[in-house]
Amino acid sequence: MYKVLVLLMSCCAVAGVQAQSRVQFQFQNPVSHKAVPGVTVSENAKTVAVADSSGAASLSLQAGIHSFSFSAVGYEREKLLINITGDTILPVKMDADEKELEEVVVSTTRNNQPIENAPIKVEVLGKEEMGEENTIRPSNIASVLGDISGVQIQQTSAVSGNSNVRIQGLDGRYTQILRDGMPLYDGFSGGFGILTIPPLDLQQIELVKGSASTLYGGGAIGGLVNIISRRPTTEQEGVLTLNQTTLKESDANLYLAKRYKGMGYTFFGGYTHQNPVDVNKDGFSDVPRLDNYNVHPRLFFYPKNTTIIFGYSASANNSKGGDMQVLDGHADTFHQYFEQNNTLRQTGEFVVEHHLNDGKNLYFKNTVSNFTNNYSDAQLNYRGNQLSYYSELSTLIPYGNKNSFVAGVNVTGDQFKASHQNLFIPIAALNNNTVGAFAQNTWNIKEVATLELGLRDDIHQQYGNFFLPRLAFFSKLGEHWATRLGIGWGYKAPNPFTPWYMDYTPDRIAALSDNIMPEKSIGYNAEVNYKKRWENGNRIFINQAFFLTQIADPIYGTVDATNYLHYQNGDKKVVSRGFDTYIKAVIHEWELYAGYTYTVVTRNYLAQNQFMPLTPRNRMAFTLVRDFDEDGWMVGLEGSYTGSQKRLDATNTPDYMFMAAMVRKDIGKHVSLVVNCENLLNYRQSKAESLYTGSITDPQFQPLWASIEGRVINLSVRLHL
CATH class of the missing domain: 2.40.170.20 (TonB-dependent receptor, beta-barrel domain)
Structure with a gap:
């Protein structure tokens, strides 16, 4: 009887092993075609594997449908729903995360430098922020600008709702407003409708605090906003x-x-x-x-x-x-x-x-x-x-x-x-x-x-x-x-x-x-x-x-x-x-x-x-x-x-x-x-x-x-x- 039980348990173990499949994920940047190491593989919100230096992550899975998410520093979170039927190698493309500090390139500095290494500090509200603001305050960008430290949206009239942008405590007249690098919001046209620009129309907003007149002319004493x-x-x-x-x-x-x-x-x-x-x-x-x-x-x-x-x-x-x-x-x-x-x-x-x-x-x-x-x-x-x-x-x-x-x-x-x-x-x-x-x-x-x-x-x-x-x-x-x-x-x-x-x-x-x-x-x-x-x-x-x-x-x-x-x-x-x-x-x-x-x-x-x-x-x-x-x-x-x-x-x-x-x-x-x-x-x-x-x-x-x-x-x- 003991030998029969051991034999049955061994058969079950073999059957269990046979139900497991070896799955290997291979992570790659679709632009540079380089491997992406350190990707975290999660299933049901639990980490099940981490990619090695070659961008590969392997694990054993039972046959059936599995839902995975993949995350890594500097890359967008990716998702994958697969039906496991046997051993397989799955390539996964990891797109660069635009929110990452090193990935952002600004146009205000004119020299296409990454934001992190730019000698002038430029703060960027990117495409994702514009998308979110489109569903929160779709009519204007005043609210999202006011969220930046050191920036104050000053409403000038309780009746008309007109506002201006103040940076580092200075009057709104010292902030230069640009649209695609071109300054047209000044004088008689400057006090009306600047902040009514809808965020859905924008790729990003770039903001420089402090003097920025050298590249764009007079007016940017307190700072500038480039839409x-x-x-x-x-x-x-x-x-x-x-x-x-x-x-x-x-x-x-x-x-x-x-x-x-x-x-x-x-x-x-x-x-x-x-x-x-x-x-x-x-x-x-x-x-x-x-x-x-x-x-x-x-x-x-x-x-x-x-x-x-x-x-x-x-x-x-x-x-x-x-x-x-x-x-x-x-x-x-x-x-x-x-x-x-x-x-x-x-x-x-x-x-x-x-x-x-x-x-x-x-x-x-x-x-x-x-x-x-x-x-x-x-x-x-x-x-x-x-x-x-x-x-x-x-x-x-x-x-x-x-x-x-x-x-x-x-x-x-x-x-x-x-x-x-x-x-x-x-x-x-x-x-x-x-x-x-x-x-x-x-x-x-x-x-x-x-x-x-x-x-x-x-x-x-x-x-x-x-x-x-x-x-x-x-x-x-x-x-x-x-x-x-x-x-x-x-x-x-x-x-x-x-x-x-x-x-x-x-x-x-x-x-x-x-x-x-x-x-x-x-x-x-x-x-x-x-x-x-x-x-x-x-x-x-x-x-x-x-x-x-x-x-x-x-x-x-x-x-x-x-x-x-x-x-x-x-x-x-x-x-x-x-x-x-x-x-x-x-x-x-x-x-x-x-x-x-x-x-x-x-x-x-x-x-x-x-x-x-x-x-x-x-x-x-x-x-x-x-x-x-x-x-x-x-x-x-x-x-x-x-x-x-x-x-x-x-x-x-x-x-x-x-x-x-x-x-x-x-x-x-x-x-x-x-x-x-x-x-x-x-x-x-x-x-x-x-x-x-x-x-x-x-x-x-x-x-x-x-x-x-x-x-x-x-x-x-x-x-x-």
Whole structure:
């Protein structure tokens, strides 16, 4: 009997062995065709194997259907569903992860350097962030920009909803906005609709904090934001997003793109409708009535070694806010106040990129933009038109061991004409024209350091010559540490339409006198980086940056005893200084982004109250995200802390917390549902103070230092066509 039992057990063991199959995965980068070592193989969320140095991972499996996921540092997570019937070798392609710091290449630096080794620190919100923002705030990029440490989105009107971008505590007029490397958002056209650009139309957003005027001209004293449009790929792309919020906003955005052998196209079309809402029930709209239309088609042609782009974009934005009774069509003797902006921006672009031998490139860019705004309120009407233009010819010449030389010339300017004037804005016409030349050389020093010297010379038709040098240095300090140092000069030509010289109370604009001088700046930055990676894709990156910007001859406005507004230059500098701490980490597939910014800005030209109004000294923000690939779920939590700010009368605002949460569910490969809640804590400025003083007929609105919209929930559907 004992021998029979042993025999039966042996047969079962043999049968069990025979049911096992040997499966080998071979991981490869589809672009370089090199093996990918260290890939983690998971089944049912448990690690079952890790690829060796040759990119191979082997394991024994029972016959049947198995579902695997594969992950590695620097690569996208891949999935595979297979039916095991016997021994087999399975090749698996691992695509590079665009989110990885080393894989990101930025265009703002002009020399196609990887972001990690660039002497100038460039922060990038990539295609994935744009895709997520498309389902959270599909109408604009204001929210995603405000998540970056050191960046503040300052809403300038409680009624119209206009905003500007402030970097390192400086006014919005010191931030330069670019679209595909071309600066057209300034002057009369600068205060309207910049942030209404939908994220679905964008490949990425690149942001530089601190002086960046050498490559792109005056204006980038505080920093610059470069908005990069999407380009077609060989795969047909089609995305339709539908969104509805509890704040009565409805959005529909469509993106289509395809690259063929000799040509390609992209097309974006979007519409946003917003009904006016009085959140705090004070009789005035906290969000205006809004209808916004966007269209942006582009054609791409690919003759030998060349890319030619023809593009056109149009954005029509019609908004009206104010007394809710007026907005409902029931104005009377007491209920009269409103603000209305009807804007139309049309832009044409022509770009040629020619690739020569040995990595050399020649670029030509030309764009013309026509902007019209018809503004009216209960007392006045003003209509103006600004024609802006930009042309550039530049070249990139790599040489030696990863060295490069960039040079170019450009012409930029605008022509403004008022077709209907009033006493509050007595400007009939205005012209600006600047011719500039720039050069930049980048030296790679023994693969551990990079030195970059840039020079620009601008000639402004009215204000003369501006010479703008910049020096930047990057060095690796071993495997984990690196450092950056930089200094740069900048300037800002006076423009009466550049918001705002009057402490966020832009109720009137005056002409500039002949004795007004341009503002000039010098900015310094220093930073230290630390990075570390370990098994299972865990990694951490820490950046500690320090900044100092000094602005000479700052322009500010005052109102005299006769209620006359005039501008003048301060005899002492505006100084912005502080530090910025940024952490990016992936721990057990949870992604964490956290930042803290300490900022002190002083206006030394004033005898007292030298603080910069509405500038928090302390600000923190974080984002925590987890993508559950196997189940098709993604969850995210976002929070920020804004410290106390000084009002115009030197009183302090309360500090406050802002929280948001998001849940996404992917249904198959073509449908995603997203539920997002902004301002979970429902904090509003109106809970701390009234948003206006005076009468209902003639209200005087308070400057804004916090959200006025309250808690907002949105549901969006994203369809991959």
